[in-house]
Amino acid sequence: MRMVDLILKKRAGGAHTPEEIRFLVDGFVQGDVKDYQMSAWMMAVCFNGMTAAETGELTRAMWHSGEVVDLSDLPGVKLDKHSTGGVGDTTTLVIAPLVAACGGTVAKMSGRGLGHTGGTIDKLEAIPGVNIAQPIEDFKRIVRQTGLCVTGQTGDLVPADKLMYALRDVTGTVQSIPLIASSIMSKKLAAGTDAIVLDVKVGSGAFMQAVEEARELAQTMVQIGEHVGRKTVAILTDMNQPLGCAVGNALEVREAVQMLRGEIPEGDPLYKVCMLLATNMLLLGGVAHTQAVAEALLNRALYDGAGLKKLREMLVALGAQENCLENIDALCTVRRQVPVTLGRAGFVGGMQAEAIGQAAQMLGAGRAKKTDAIDPAVGLVMHKRQGDYVLKDEPVATLYVNDEARLEEAMQALKGAIRLESEQPAPAPLVYDVVRAAQER
Ligand code: URA
Ligand code: CA
DSSP, X not given: OOHHHHHHHHHTTXXXXXXXXXXXXXXXXXXXXXXXXXXXXXXXXXXXXXXXXXXXXXXXXXXXXXXXXXXXXXXXXXXXXXXXXXXXXXXXHHHHHHHHHTTOEEEEEXXXXXXXXXXXXXXXXXXXXXXXXXXXXXXXXXXXXXXXXEEEOOSOXXXXXXXXXXXXXXXXXXXXXXXXXXXXXXXXXXXXXXXXXXXXXXXXXXXXXXXXXXXXXXXXXXXXXXXXXXXXXXXXXXOXXXXXSEESHHHHHXXXXXXXXTOSOTTSHHHHHHHHHHHHHHHHTTSOSSHHHHHXXXXXXXXXXXXXXXXXXXXXXTTOOTTTTTTHHHHTOOSXXXXXXXXXXXXXXXXXXXXXXXXXXXXTSSOSSTTOOOOTTXXXXXXXXXXXXXXXXXXXXXXXXXXXXXXHHHHXXXXXXXXXXXXXOOOOOOEEEEEEOGGGO
C-alpha cells in the first residue's frame, strides 16, 4: 500500500477500507507517512468527507495508537461527560459529583482551556493542593473509593490525535466533521469509559456556530459510539452566551459550589443544562430507568448536600484540604473588581460568547498559547443575560482583575460583546436537540 494512492483515492471521493485507514494512521504515528502526506489527505477529507464506517475505523485506529486505559476491573458502568468547549461552563464540577452521589461511577479525564474556552483541569487547579496529574492506578483507586475522579489526561493516550491536531491547526484542516468527531471520540474511548454523554455546544462561543452543523457533529459522534459498541448520547446546547454567570477558574468553582449548595434557582440555564446532562448519564449508566426517577435522584443529591460532599471527597483524594470548599471567596480575591457599564439602556438582544471568553483570557483567566500561565482568581461575572433589561449605569458584568495591563482591552471586548436593543427579544434557546443511537430512540 502507498500513501499517495490513498490520498488520490480520497481526493477522488472514494471510501477507504479499514486496512487502508489503519495503514495511514499507524504509518503516520510511526513516521512512515510524512506530515505533508497526512496534511494532503486531511485536506481531501475536508472536501470529500468520510462515510460513517470510515469515520468509525479512523476513530478506532486513533484510539489504539497509544496507551489505552482499562477500567473493566472497576464496578459498574463507567460514565464520562464531554463538552466540545464553552464559556462559563462549569457543568463537569456539578454533574460528576451529583451523578456519583446517585450511585453512578464517573471516571473522566479532562483538558485545559485554550483560547476563549475554559477547561475543567484549570478549574480544579484553582483549589490549593489539588494534583491533577494522577497516575492511572491512583485515578482508578480514587474512582473505586469515591465513585468519581476527574483528572488530567494521564499516560500517552492517542498520540495520533496529538500529531494530527498539530498539523490540522497549521494546515486549515480543523473544520471537518469526521476529523473533529474522531479526534474527540478516540480520546474518550482511550480513557476507558463505557458510556459517554456529549454536550455539543452551538453558537458564537462554540466550534459549531450553526445548529445543523452541530447536529451533524453530534450524529457523527453518536454513530461512532454505535460502531464501537459504547453507549453515546449527544445534547446540543446553546453557547451564544456564557452558560453560567462566572467566567474564570476560581469563579467557576465558586459557581459550581453554589449550584451544589442548592443556591442556583431551577429556572437557571446552568441548573437546567446540568440536570439534563446528569439525567442522561444516570440513564446510560442504568442507575435510573426513567427521566423522572433520574431527576428525582439528582434533586435529592443536590438539596441534601450529597453532591457537595462527593465533590469534597474527590478534591481531598486529589490532595486538597478537608475544608477546601468552605472559603471559596478567598480564592476569588483580586486587587480590583471593576464594574462594566454600557452607558445606555436597553434589552440585551444578544451576546458574543467568544468575545466574553476572550475578555476573561485577557485578564489572565485563559491562555492564547498552550504554554501561557494563568491566574486562577481573575475573570469576570456576568450580571445580565439575553432578554434582560439594562439601565444606563447598571453594570452588565464585573471584571476580577489582578494585572491591569490588558484591562482596557478586556473592558472593550466585553462591551463589544453585548448588543442592546429597544424591544425585548425572544427568549434565547438553551437546548436544541438530544441525539441518541438508533437502538435507543
Ligand atoms: N476538540 C478536539 O478534541 N478535537 C477537535 O478536532 C476539535 C475539538
Ligand atoms: Ca468557531
